[in-house]
Amino acid sequence: MKRVRCPKCDNYIIFDETKYADGQSLVFQCPECGKEFGIRMGVSKLRERQKDENPDENADENGCGSIVVIENVFHYKQVLPLKMGDNIIGRYMKNAKVDLKIETNDPSMDISHCVINVSRDKKTGKLKYILRDGPSYTGTFVDNEILGDKERRVIYDGTLFTLGATSIILRAAEEDD
Structure with missing residues (x-):
């Protein structure tokens, strides 16, 4: 289907x-x-979309990791690739200035909800992921704690964070040691 x-x-x-x-x-x-x-059939003039209904959770097309949007009553499972720098995350809306558009009917997710910044740690050279709220109306939660205004939180592979009623897992890029 x-x-x-x-x-x-x-x-x-x-x-x-x-x-x-x-x-x-x-x-x-x-x-x-x-x-x-x-x-x-077989032709798409629209933006790139999910290739199938069961996307690969470990997809890493930009070499910066990805986020996995967990399937719930508002939407299906989605895997969205991260890029270096700021990745603005929010609810899909036509012409929205958002990098990672989550296709959802979740009314508690803002169009521009939060940001994940991907950078290289100056000491170790490994990728570092920093999450901050948009600011949004409902807040961004990490481990059931709401991020405060202007608060930044370092997150790691497997970190679960919540935007409104939508849960997301960070899948960090696999790096050679």
């Missing part, structure tokens, strides 16, 4: 892609807003 997103209201429409061939055009009508739109 595949999903397409309505370009007007962002509602998902689920369909069985095995019934169609690559290159075939399909027309959908959104049950929420009534918008009609078309897609072509």
